[in-house]
């Protein structure tokens with residue numbers, strides 16, 4: 001129970017939130033595995049032990065996958081017991097083995113939502129007073145202190161988070177209300193209300209629970225795939241996925257692969273890549289990509305299709321939003337494409353990204369006069385200049401070919417002459 | 420350009436610099452496991468300084484109009500100030516540029532460094548002064564490096580967020596309570612933390628300085644269009660009302676005749692005065708090259724040097740960053756090779772303007788500056804190759 005004391009968190013909280021650091025210690029205690037022995041036990045042994053010690057584990061895990069594959073990102077099994085804790089490492093292993101990004105994102109969403117749901121109970125039951133939130137953060141290595149006496153403009157701001165921790169997650173929410181400039185920021189700290197903090201924690205949990213797809217190497221995976229329970233699970237999952245083909249189809253895209261037209265700018269490619277891997281998009285990402293599609297002569301149908309792989313996809317909502325973006329409900333085009341300045345401020349510009357980046361975005365386009373013009377709009381000037389670039393490339397290839405054929409002709413001539 | 424070099428120690432670096440004598444020397448602001456590797460992937464990223472670049476080049480200044488020139492590559496016609504789209508003589512569109520420095524632009528960048536450090540890094544970010552490393556770039560600007568662990572580990576998104584904060588980018592008037600409540604325009608309170616408070620304080624300071632100051636600010640904004648003259652008049656005549664509202668911390672700033680749009684323009688003009696005018700691209704780059712401390716800047720011959728913050732106020736780049744001692748025997752014979760060589764102060768004397776073909780014997784630091792600026796050429800070897808270092 002050292003852990004419980006160290007973080008001033010009850011055992012119940014560790015059972016409920018397996019993503020907490022050192023939750024696993026509780027599990028090992030229950031399995032009566034001494035800490036000194038941990039180093040000598042292999043991952044395979046642990047997996048086998050878990051299935052042996054907790055017979056209901058297999059069913060719970062199956063239920064978990066049944067839920068997420070049907071886009072139900074919630075636990076329908078108990079969440080505060082030792083089995084719930086034992087599920088977590090197995091789920092991580094299974095998803096890494098499958099290599100499927102859609103499953104991975106659904107897993108993180110489920111844990112993130114569960115955390116948000118539980119911590120929001122504060123108002124009703126005061127199960128989680130502010131102090132406990134502070135202890136949870138401290139367990140995750142995040143400095144977020146509680147001072148119940150801080151008021152700004154008459155509103156109580158009991159939480160103060162340090163800048164690096166805040167930025168680590170706030171920038172991933174991609175919404176202007178999370179921008180540092182739109183926050184109460186003073187003395188290197190961000191002043192937050194409870195609702196903010198719960199949302200930030202949800203985001204931390206999302207990052208923390210993301211499976212490490214490189215975790216399991218070939219050798220380990222072939223050993224894992226000999227464990228009967230694992231075989232059973234993988235088998236069952238692929239059957240379940242087959243019956244939800246539309247959603248899982250596009251996970252055939254592997255890491256680093258580019259998608260779509262060669263004319264798409266980095267920002268759009270990156271969003272499409274994310275949605276193809278089953279990540280939920282922020283409002284701005286959704287609108288950004290929808291505007292882009294609609295502004296580049298795609299139909300509403302094609303635009304709605306982009307979002308099909310989202311775990312939170314809802315045909316009606318997607319259609320409504322897309323039509324809204326297209327302005328087809330009202331008097332023609334209401335909104336136009338976000339420009340690059342906007343996208344940059346949402347952290348959606350990927351000009352320098354190792355996978356999606358493009359020199360055109362980084363350095364600007366070069367006019368024939370030598371003048372450099374920056375890219376300002378992904379749908380307009382990016383595409384225009386990309387076409388110019390491709391044409392120039394094509395032309396230079398043709399010239400090269402002509403020149404090299406000239407050369408061979410010259411050589412031939414010379415050879416003939418010398419004869 | 421020679422890149423990806425790694426030295427086992429300072430000694431090797433210095434030997435390399437002596438034997439190759441590069442015109443410009445840079446080091447990476449990033450820490451790598453294998454800095455000598457050819458590609459970024461192989462280098463193994465560890466961390467990166469948070470670098471802020473403030474350069475008069477990126478900030479609009481009036482002096483540029485006086486001391487910069489464009490010379491048509493085709494016909495040699497000279498244009499003062501910004502380069503024209505086309506040469507009025509021959510329609511040519513290619514120009515050589517002469518970009519100069521003077522006290523005005525050097526002061527503008529210095530002022531921005533004070534703004535950045537005082538109002539943002541020390542106050543809002545609460546960074547201890549000993550963690551702020553300040554360098555003169557050797558030309559017309561400064562570099563600020565933050566090297567504490569928390570800054571070293573920031574990812575690109577976080578770096579952009581900090582840059583956006585410092586430059587006022589992405590400020591949402593909607594989120595900050597700027598809105599109409601039953602036909603009342605709500606402004607900000609000087610007690611608001613962060614940007615809302617900054618805007619309220621700045622507006623207050625301008626208003627209490629009276630009409631001439633208000634005109635000066637809103638008729639000549641740093642960026643973008645000036646405020647509509649009719650709105651400016653209304654702002655002036657409601658000066659006292661707004662001063663009262665702000666000083667008594669009332670947020671209702673309703674003034675008949677100033678629309679939402681005009682308020683937003685007013686705020687934008689204020690924002691551009693408050694922000695620290697940094698080069699954002701440098702701050703968010705995780706693989707940036709930075710001029711090497713102690714080397715000479717290839718466009719001026721001035722020293723890239725570390726400064727103590729308390730010395731910044733009296734720091735005079737045109738005197739304190741000169742590379743060679745001001746010994747009367749240290750001279751060089753040069754000939755002006757560009758169509759024009761604008762005036763420059765070095766130390767306490769002014770030199771120039773000079774015209775093409777002028778042959779001059781000048782103090783070493785001055786001659787070096789003109790040659791680095793590519794407006795002059797050496798005509799005679801240095802006193803039989805000797806420079807006095809005292």
Ligand code: SF4
Pocket residue numbers: 265266267268339340341343344348349350351361362375376377378382
């Ligand atoms: S520069 Fe513009 S088009 Fe290019 S990635 Fe950034 S936002 Fe997209």
Ligand SMILES: [Zn+2]
Pocket residue numbers: 491492493494495496506507508509510511
């Ligand atoms: Zn000309």
Ligand SMILES: [Zn+2]
Pocket residue numbers: 480482483486519520521522523524525
């Ligand atoms: Zn100047």
